[in-house]
Amino acid sequence: MVSRRLFARAAVAAGALAFAAGTLVSAPVYAAKPLKIGFSMALTGGLAGAGKAALIAMEIWRADVNKKGGLLGRPVEFVYYDDATQPAKVPPIYTKLLNVDKVDLVVSSYGTNEIAPAMPIVMRKKLVFPSLFGLAVNDEFKYNRYFQIMPAGPEPKTDWSKGFFELALEQNPKPKTVAIVSADAEFALNAAAGARKNAKAAGFIVVYDKTFPPSTTDFSPIVRAIEAEKPDLVYVASYPPHSVGMVKAAREVGLKAKMFGGGMVGLQFAAIQKNLGPQLNNIVNYDFWVPEPTLNFPGVKEFLAKYQEAAKGKGVDPLGHYLPPYAYAYLQVLEEAVNATKSLDQGKLAAYMHKTTFKTVVGNVKFGSNGEWATSRVLMVQFRDVKPNDMAQFAGPGKRIVLYPKAWKSGDIVYPFNQ
Amino acid sequence: MDLFVNAIVAGILLGAFYAAVSVGLAITFGQLDIVNIAHPAFVIVGSYIAWILNSRLGWDPVLVGILAAPAFFLVGALIYRIYYAAFERTGQESLSGLAFFFGVMFIIEVVLILVYGVDYRLVSASYLGKNIDLGFVGLPLRLVVPFVVASAMTAAVWLFLSRTFTGRAILAVAQDRLALQLMGADPVRIKQFAFGLAIATTSVAGSLLIMIGPVEPSLGRVYIGRAFAIVVLGGMGSIPGMVIAALLIGVVESFVSSFAGPSWAPAVAFGALLITLAVRPSGLFGRA
Numbered sequence: 001m002v003s004r005r006l007f008a009r010a011a012v013a014a015g016a017l018a019f020a021a022g023t024l025v026s027a028p029v030y031a032a033k034p035l036k037i038g039f040s041m042a043l044t045g046g047l048a049g050a051g052k053a054a055l056i057a058m059e060i061w062r063a064d065v066n067k068k069g070g071l072l073g074r075p076v077e078f079v080y081y082d083d084a085t086q087p088a089k090v091p092p093i094y095t096k097l098l099n100v101d102k103v104d105l106v107v108s109s110y111g112t113n114e115i116a117p118a119m120p121i122v123m124r125k126k127l128v129f130p131s132l133f134g135l136a137v138n139d140e141f142k143y144n145r146y147f148q149i150m151p152a153g154p155e156p157k158t159d160w161s162k163g164f165f166e167l168a169l170e171q172n173p174k175p176k177t178v179a180i181v182s183a184d185a186e187f188a189l190n191a192a193a194g195a196r197k198n199a200k201a202a203g204f205i206v207v208y209d210k211t212f213p214p215s216t217t218d219f220s221p222i223v224r225a226i227e228a229e230k231p232d233l234v235y236v237a238s239y240p241p242h243s244v245g246m247v248k249a250a251r252e253v254g255l256k257a258k259m260f261g262g263g264m265v266g267l268q269f270a271a272i273q274k275n276l277g278p279q280l281n282n283i284v285n286y287d288f289w290v291p292e293p294t295l296n297f298p299g300v301k302e303f304l305a306k307y308q309e310a311a312k313g314k315g316v317d318p319l320g321h322y323l324p325p326y327a328y329a330y331l332q333v334l335e336e337a338v339n340a341t342k343s344l345d346q347g348k349l350a351a352y353m354h355k356t357t358f359k360t361v362v363g364n365v366k367f368g369s370n371g372e373w374a375t376s377r378v379l380m381v382q383f384r385d386v387k388p389n390d391m392a393q394f395a396g397p398g399k400r401i402v403l404y405p406k407a408w409k410s411g412d413i414v415y416p417f418n419q
Numbered sequence: 420m421d422l423f424v425n426a427i428v429a430g431i432l433l434g435a436f437y438a439a440v441s442v443g444l445a446i447t448f449g450q451l452d453i454v455n456i457a458h459p460a461f462v463i464v465g466s467y468i469a470w471i472l473n474s475r476l477g478w479d480p481v482l483v484g485i486l487a488a489p490a491f492f493l494v495g496a497l498i499y500r501i502y503y504a505a506f507e508r509t510g511q512e513s514l515s516g517l518a519f520f521f522g523v524m525f526i527i528e529v530v531l532i533l534v535y536g537v538d539y540r541l542v543s544a545s546y547l548g549k550n551i552d553l554g555f556v557g558l559p560l561r562l563v564v565p566f567v568v569a570s571a572m573t574a575a576v577w578l579f580l581s582r583t584f585t586g587r588a589i590l591a592v593a594q595d596r597l598a599l600q601l602m603g604a605d606p607v608r609i610k611q612f613a614f615g616l617a618i619a620t621t622s623v624a625g626s627l628l629i630m631i632g633p634v635e636p637s638l639g640r641v642y643i644g645r646a647f648a649i650v651v652l653g654g655m656g657s658i659p660g661m662v663i664a665a666l667l668i669g670v671v672e673s674f675v676s677s678f679a680g681p682s683w684a685p686a687v688a689f690g691a692l693l694i695t696l697a698v699r700p701s702g703l704f705g706r707a
Contacts, residue, residue, distance in 0.1 A: 048537035212681035221676035275541035315536010
């Protein structure tokens with residue numbers, strides 16, 4: 001009896017000790033006040049596909065950083081709200097984040113249209129603003145604490161399409177005429193404006209230059225109108241549904257341009273790549289990361305493995321090559337700045353971010369004075385040997401050959417487009 | 420010349436698809452006077468069902484649209500019952516009913532997002548991506564198949580409404596409910612059937628939409644204005660009028676895209692709507 005009672009007491013004591021030990025061990029992380037990072041994100045609406053994928057990547061970063069003890073010894077928490085891809089919802093979200101939720105740091109939602117409305121609020125509070133895929137947002141605001149992770153370069157509007165036109169200039173016989181067509185929306189109009197400037201600088205004659213409404217269903221009349229002008233190059237700036245429509249219409253009409261593509265959003269997404277299949281072959285389009293050997297940055301494969309596991313069953317891009325590595329990287333930038341300055345002082349963080357070259361899963365990132373990448377790395381990739389109905393083929397190299405910039409080149413162009 | 424002919428042909432193909440999207444709305448909004456703002460959201464549900472069975476079992480999207488139509492009919496009939504009990508019976512259908520269908524639309528979108536996510540969905544079929552070339556006229560099967568199916572469905576609905584007792588009762592219920600009751604028909608049951616029929620058409624329209632282009636949960640919003648405009652232009656409830664209006668909008672959009680610039684297409688199409696209503700307020704085939 002005695003030994004049984006002793007055993008029970010010992011067990012209780014051991015349990016209490018274990019509990020106390022557990023509390024002590026985890027005290028540095030869990031006792032500290034959480035460090036809150038606030039943002040709005042497009043989780044519903046037209047940009048939700050990218051927004052949800054970005055959130056998965058950001059949550060992977062949060063798990064990674066908390067595993068290392070958090071930031072400044074504090075566990076990282078996210079406070080975020082769905083902006084439903086509606087720019088009008090963004091200002092009240094950031095107002096609430098700053099005045100009610102009292103977040104310590106803010107980062108942006110995804111996309112130009114969602115970033116721009118947050119700028120006046122963030123600027124009023126003089127906050128560092130890492131942003132995710134905004135095209136030339138800071139051209140108007142000229143805010144010196146804006147840091148944009150998309151590798152569009154110091155002059156985003158023109159750098160976006162520079163590669164397309166530089167590649168065209170290298171071809172023989174040299175193309176002479178170009179058609180520019182874009183969706184009537186913020187990003188696409190900016191991309192088309194840059195393409196227009198690049199085309200004129202390169203001496204191409206613009207024979208077609210029109211926009212289409214985002215509600216367009218059938219693109220064959222547009223492609224036929226372009227084909228009637230017989231352009232050598234066709235530069236398209238469009239969002240995913242339009243990009244699919246333009247590619248299908250171009251193949252159905254039998255577009256005879258020598259180069260076709262440029263600024264089509266959506267051709268980077270695995271589901272669309274699988275559906276379009278061989279219709280993609282020879283299209284030259286922008287991209288930011290593809291699984292070519294020249295872009296094998298430290299940590300990117302490990303990150304993508306985590307992302308692809310986390311993305312299963314969530315109805316987002318299963319491969320995650322386009323946006324997720326950058327959504328992880330813009331938080332890596334913030335992480336390094338906070339750790340290096342040991343501070344949340346926005347001035348110190350901004351100064352550090354301006355002078356530092358950051359090592360991230362998307363390679364080295366150095367910001368220029370306007371908060372864009374100091375050097376452009378907008379890739380021009382060409383779809384090659386794409387087979388029908390096979391998503392797995394896009395997971396490895398050989399299907400999206402990097403043609404531009406030369407530093408990251410993994411193959412030569414097939415020219416003309418419609419062989 | 421070839422650009423001109425191709426613009427007309429593309430417009431007709433597109434217009435037939437618009438008719439498929441709008442035919443159900445011509446019944447609910449045009450004939451039953453129910454502002455079903457959620458109609459395009461049901462079209463998106465049709466697209467998702469086509470996608471699910473196409474991607475998992477390899478079924479043809481059109482076949483899925485037709486097979487799923489009876490289920491859509493039942494859902495439509497149930498929704499009308501709820502709408503009738505909550506609003507129509509108490510005479511609150513105007514504003515509260517509109518809010519109800521807004522709610523239905525948002526619920527559909529959110530459920531699709533929660534269950535299937537927000538990625539773009541597409542279907543594959545052996546004939547998609549192929550063309551029929553008749554001289555200089557190109558007919559992409561991606562648009563020809565929706566044209567044929569949409570035409571057949573619209574014609575079937577029109578024949579049903581104009582040749583059968585139930586169809587004529589549907590036409591009558593909006594005009595003189597009391598007279599219909601005197602003829603021995605139950606107006607509520609007739610409207611329930613009509614609403615079910617209207618929602619059944621969205622199953623087929625959805626399968627056609629996803630053949631034309633990629634679909635995501637909120638895409639239905641793009642078609643709200645267009646579908647209502649087509650029904651109003653056609654004359655609020657006239658199926659032949661709705662078809663003519665859909666073809667007109669399709670051809671105008673295609674023609675303007677080809678010759679003036681695609682950004683003008685909605686302005687010209689809706690301008691045509693305004694001019695028509697100014698000259699003929701009851702629409703093309705509406706009763707004055």
